[in-house]
Amino acid sequence: xxxxxxxxxxxxxxxxxxxxxxxxxxxxxxxxxxxxxxxxxxxxxxxxxxxxxxxxxxxxxxxxxxxxxxxxxxxxxxxxxxxxxxxxxxxxxxxxxxxxxxxxxxxxxxxxxxxxxxxxxxxxxxxxxxxxxxxxxxxxxxxxxxxxxxxxxxxxxxxxxxxxxxxxxxxxxxxxxxxxxxxxxxxxxxxxxxxxxxxxxxxxxxxxxxxxxxxxxxxxxxxxxxxxxxxxxxxxxxxxxxxxxxxxxxxxxxxxxxxxxxxxxxxxxxxxxxxxxxxxxxxxxxxxxxxxxxxxxxxxxxxxxxxxxxxxxxxxxxxxxxxxx
Numbered sequence: 001x002x003x004x005x006x007x008x009x010x011x012x013x014x015x016x017x018x019x020x021x022x023x024x025x026x027x028x029x030x031x032x033x034x035x036x037x038x039x040x041x042x043x044x045x046x047x048x049x050x051x052x053x054x055x056x057x058x059x060x061x062x063x064x065x066x067x068x069x070x071x072x073x074x075x076x077x078x079x080x081x082x083x084x085x086x087x088x089x090x091x092x093x094x095x096x097x098x099x100x101x102x103x104x105x106x107x108x109x110x111x112x113x114x115x116x117x118x119x120x121x122x123x124x125x126x127x128x129x130x131x132x133x134x135x136x137x138x139x140x141x142x143x144x145x146x147x148x149x150x151x152x153x154x155x156x157x158x159x160x161x162x163x164x165x166x167x168x169x170x171x172x173x174x175x176x177x178x179x180x181x182x183x184x185x186x187x188x189x190x191x192x193x194x195x196x197x198x199x200x201x202x203x204x205x206x207x208x209x210x211x212x213x214x215x216x217x218x219x220x221x222x223x224x225x226x227x228x229x230x231x232x233x234x235x236x237x238x239x240x241x242x243x244x245x246x247x248x249x250x251x252x253x254x255x256x257x258x259x260x261x262x263x264x265x266x267x268x269x270x271x272x273x274x275x276x277x278x279x280x281x282x283x284x285x286x287x288x289x290x291x292x293x294x295x296x297x298x299x300x301x302x303x304x305x306x307x308x309x310x311x312x313x314x315x316x317x318x319x320x321x322x323x324x325x
Contacts, residue, residue, distance in 0.1 A: 026086055026262070026263050026266055027058055027059070027060045027086065027087065027266075028060070029060060029087065030060050030061045030062070030063050030087075031058070031060060031061075031062045031063070031086065031087050031088070031089065032062075032063050032065050032087060032088045032089070033047055033051050033062050033063065033064050033065065033089055033090070033091055033253075034065050034067050034075045034076075034078055034079050034088065034089070034090045034091070035047045035064055035065070035066050035067070035075065035090075035091050036066075036067055036068060036069075036072035036073070036074065036075025036076050036090065036091075036092065036096055037066065037068055037072055037075075038066055038068050039064075039066050042123070042204075042206075042287065043091065043093060043251065044064070044066060045287060046091070046120060046121055046251050046284065046287070046289060047064060047091035047120075047251075048064055049280055049283045049284060050120050050121070050253075050271060050274050050275065050280065050284075051064070051091070051253075051274075053273075053274035053277050053279075053280050054267075054270040054271055054273070054274045057269070057270035057273045057274065058266070058267075058270045070104070071095065071096070071099075071100055071103070071104065071160065071324060072092065072093075072095060072096035072100065073096065073100050073104055073106055075090065076090055076092055076096050076097070076100070076108075077106070077107060077108055078090075079114070079254070079255075079256055080108040080113040080114065080256060080257075081108075081256075082256050083256070084115070084255065084256040084257065084258035084259040084260075085259065085263070086255060086259055086260070086263035086264075086266070086267065088255075088256070089117065089253055089254065089255045089267070090114070090253070090254050090255075091120075091251065091252075091253055092251070092252060092253075092254060093249055093250060093251045093252070094162070094248070094249050094250050094309065095161075095162060095249070097110055097114070097252070097254070097306060098110070098306070098309045098310055098313050098314075099160060099162075099165055099313065099317065101310065101314065102313065102314045102317035102318055102322070103160040103317060103322050103323055103324045104323075104324055110310070111307065111310060112257060113256070113257050114254035114255065114256065114257055115254060115255045115256065115257055115258070115259045115264055115299070116252065116253075116254055116264075116299045116300075116302035116303040116306060117252070117253040117254055117255055117264055117267045117268055117271060117299055117302070118252060118253050118267070118268050118271035118272065118275075118297055118298075118299065118302060119250060119251075119252045119292045119296055119297060119301065119302045119305060120251045120252055120253060120271065120275065120291070120292075121250070121251050121284050121289040121290060121291055121292075122248040122249065122250040122251070122289065122290045122292065123204050123205070123206070123248060123249040123250075123251075123287075123288060123289055123290075124204070124205045124222055124223065124224050124228060124248060124288060124290065125162075125166065125202055125203060125204055125205060125222075125223045125224075125247050125248065125249070126202070126203065126204075126205050126208040126212075126219050126220075126221060126222050126223060126234060127141070127170070127200070127201075127202050127219075127220045127221045127223065127237070128193070128200065128201050128202075128203065128208055128211075128212070128217050128218060128219050128220065129141060129193075129199060129200040129201075129217065129218045129220065130193055130194075130196045130198070130199055130200070130217065130218070131194075131196070131215070131216060131217055131218055132196055133199055133200070133218060135218075135220075136218075137220060137240060137241070138220040138221045138235075138237070138240035138241050138242055139240070139241040141200070141220055142174050142176060142241075142242070145174070145176040145177075145178065146174075146175065146176055149176070149177045150177045150178070150179060151179070152176075152178045152179065152199040152200060153178070153179050153180075153181050153197075153198040153199045153200075154167045154178040154179070154180050154181065154198065154199065154200050154201060154202075155180075155181050155183055155189035155190075155192060155193055155198040155200075155201045156180050156181065156182055156183065156189065156201075157182070157183060157184070157185055157186055157189060158182045158183070158184070159182055159322060159324055160317075160322055160323075160324040161182075162203075162247075162249055163189075163201060163202050163203055164180060164182070164322070165313065165316070165317060165322070166202045166223075166247045167180060167202055168316060168317070168320045168322070169245075169247075169316055170202060170245070172316065173242070173245055174242065178199075178200070181198055186203060186204070186207050189201060189203070190203070190207055190211065193217060194211060194216045194217060202223065202247065204249070204288065205222065205228055205230075205231070205288045206287060206288040208231075208234075209228075209230050209231045209288075212231060212234065213231070219231070219234045220234075220235075220240060221234065221235055221236060221237045221239075221240040221242065222234050222235070222236050222237065223237050223245055223246055223247040223248070224236060224237070224246055224248065225238060225246065228288070229285075230288070250305075251289075252302050252306070253267070253271060255267070264299055265299075268297075268298065268299055271297070272294070272297050275291050275297060276294075
């Protein structure tokens, strides 16, 4: 072998050794986790619960940075532009990584800008109505809506919000028509529902259960294939007569596209360990969050789920002409 070939081989081996050493030493400093929403909210809390436990497995702190604005797209965009080295990741959800791609003009492509790490949790929702609405179950609600097309008022947290998108889909699936009333958050929307000023909502079970138990609203169905332990009396949509109408606000971790697979694997392993921790499971359950089964906690499973959600929801949103400026 000539000197030139030997030098080339030595160079290749050196680079391979350096790459392997870098992978083995990751992480060697704190990791920034961008949460694109304010501190104290549900998204922030879920990220803190999971990444706080991941720190023990990684041997480095994971520092939450709340970068808010534009429906979460500002913080998500920051991670899209970050170096793909595993030291800046994002905790996003169905809204930031699916809905925003159809409702906003983004400077990044949600389908290609990120490397999936792990699906962390999913929040369940319920279809609810004012206490005085003349229907005793979900079938009765749908019948009443069909008898009063365009008259019912459905409260949402604004144009393009979770409740709005799911309400659009509810109309499509049931063949009904409602009028959407945008509010500046769930709290005032629920207040008006309890007061009878609006007729119905589709919202998180964490918002629903206290009011349902107090008897101030009617809870017709959980939008999932299983009942919830904190309110086992509320049937699923399958049981209530609207099979397959599943909605959820799922949360996940992503890194910038191009992050080495070895780094993604290290982050995923730490996340899987965190999600298996009974203390983490309990804290998530206490805020009505389901953790996905182990086989759905892989980067590949998150990637497939993410693309399936985009393929499902983008046409629905685009057909409804929903755009947020």
